[in-house]
Amino acid sequence: MKIDLTDTTAGKVNKALVQGRRAIGTPAVGMVLTLVIVTDEENAYDALKAAGDASHEHPSRTLVVIKRVSRSPRDRTASRLDAEVRVGADAGSGETVILRLYGEVADHADSVVLPLLLPDAPVVVWWPVNAPLDPAKDPLGALAQRRVTDTYSSEQPVRELSARADAYTPGDTDLSWTRITPWRSMLAAALDQVVCEVKAVEVEGEEFNPSCELLAMWLADRLDVPVKRSLSAGPGLTAVRLDTSEGAIALDRADGSLATLSIDGQPDRAVALKRRETAELIAEELRRLDPDDTYASALRFGVERLNASAAPASAPEPVPAAPEPAAAATTDPSPKGEPVTHAAAASAAAGEAPATEAASQERAPLKKRAKAT
Numbered sequence: 001m002k003i004d005l006t007d008t009t010a011g012k013v014n015k016a017l018v019q020g021r022r023a024i025g026t027p028a029v030g031m032v033l034t035l036v037i038v039t040d041e042e043n044a045y046d047a048l049k050a051a052g053d054a055s056h057e058h059p060s061r062t063l064v065v066i067k068r069v070s071r072s073p074r075d076r077t078a079s080r081l082d083a084e085v086r087v088g089a090d091a092g093s094g095e096t097v098i099l100r101l102y103g104e105v106a107d108h109a110d111s112v113v114l115p116l117l118l119p120d121a122p123v124v125v126w127w128p129v130n131a132p133l134d135p136a137k138d139p140l141g142a143l144a145q146r147r148v149t150d151t152y153s154s155e156q157p158v159r160e161l162s163a164r165a166d167a168y169t170p171g172d173t174d175l176s177w178t179r180i181t182p183w184r185s186m187l188a189a190a191l192d193q194v195v196c197e198v199k200a201v202e203v204e205g206e207e208f209n210p211s212c213e214l215l216a217m218w219l220a221d222r223l224d225v226p227v228k229r230s231l232s233a234g235p236g237l238t239a240v241r242l243d244t245s246e247g248a249i250a251l252d253r254a255d256g257s258l259a260t261l262s263i264d265g266q267p268d269r270a271v272a273l274k275r276r277e278t279a280e281l282i283a284e285e286l287r288r289l290d291p292d293d294t295y296a297s298a299l300r301f302g303v304e305r306l307n308a309s310a311a312p313a314s315a316p317e318p319v320p321a322a323p324e325p326a327a328a329a330t331t332d333p334s335p336k337g338e339p340v341t342h343a344a345a346a347s348a349a350a351g352e353a354p355a356t357e358a359a360s361q362e363r364a365p366l367k368k369r370a371k372a373t
Helices: 010-023 041-054 073-077 103-116 157-166 181-192 210-223 278-286 293-301 303-310 342-349 355-372
Strands: 002-005 033-039 060-068 080-086 095-102 123-126 146-149 172-174 198-205 227-231 237-244 247-252 258-263 269-272
Touching: 002 010, 010 080, 010 095, 010 103, 033 041, 033 103, 041 060, 041 095, 041 278, 060 103, 080 103, 095 103, 123 278, 146 278, 157 210, 157 293, 157 303, 172 293, 181 210, 181 237, 181 247, 181 258, 198 210, 210 227, 210 237, 210 293, 210 303
Parallel strands: 033 060, 033 123, 060 095, 123 146, 146 172, 198 227
Antiparallel strands: 002 080, 080 095, 198 237, 237 247, 247 258, 258 269
């Protein structure tokens, strides 16, 4: 059942929801949470379809917030709210309200959404695209217990990860992190089969894929070993190789669906590791509403620190030897009968160290720095 409302209010939308439930014979509200989707007109269909598929596992009231940008200055000052209410078979296993905000009301979306939230039910806000840099400080994000973004949809995913780390608040999560859940489970299970010490790791995947970076940061954070990030043609993550004291462990997925797990001393095994749809990802995130501390630890490890840990240590530059003095070495005999130069004698008289001792003193800090690196 669909109910279209033009130039309406949040109160009329609530009445339409009650009217729709009574019309289909289900006056009770059986929703477990409120899912708020903030998107644009271009991506609204895909996001709504993914939320509808996820609602079979998590019946929820889905509020789709679409901010419409008016073309003329006169239309930008005129505020209007259009709504489309879907209940029953048209809304999957929950209720759906599509809100289109025009004019100044688009800057106050939280005041429209707040009266439509289910009472005493958790709130999850999802930005499929154009997520704010600090979701917790966004007016809509402040209403939620969980805030879901997708770094993969940004123009500069790696830089976006750094911004997410700086602005992280408990309750934030990212679908790029959700995509690597099967990889993390498989790698943890592989390490449980072998008693070994991991020495180095290589993560291979396509360029500008934040899931590859997050997996590499998770491994570097948990194993405390150097992690090398290498590039491939994709799709997505293609391989993870672990160099251990008992041999190599490799998880290789070349086609995006079937992977091969290789452990030294054991036969190779085929592993189902397909790339999942958005509906599966958002359904996984809706299963937990508590903060993801593992994601927070991996994110805070930092992309810059990951690149620095994988780079080989550079050797210290050689220090040029001190130039020999031009004076003759037979002018002034030393107390032990050894010849010294005029320059060395002048330095000794002034209480200074000879040139060779000064050079050794200059090299000492460099040796310390070389050991530190």
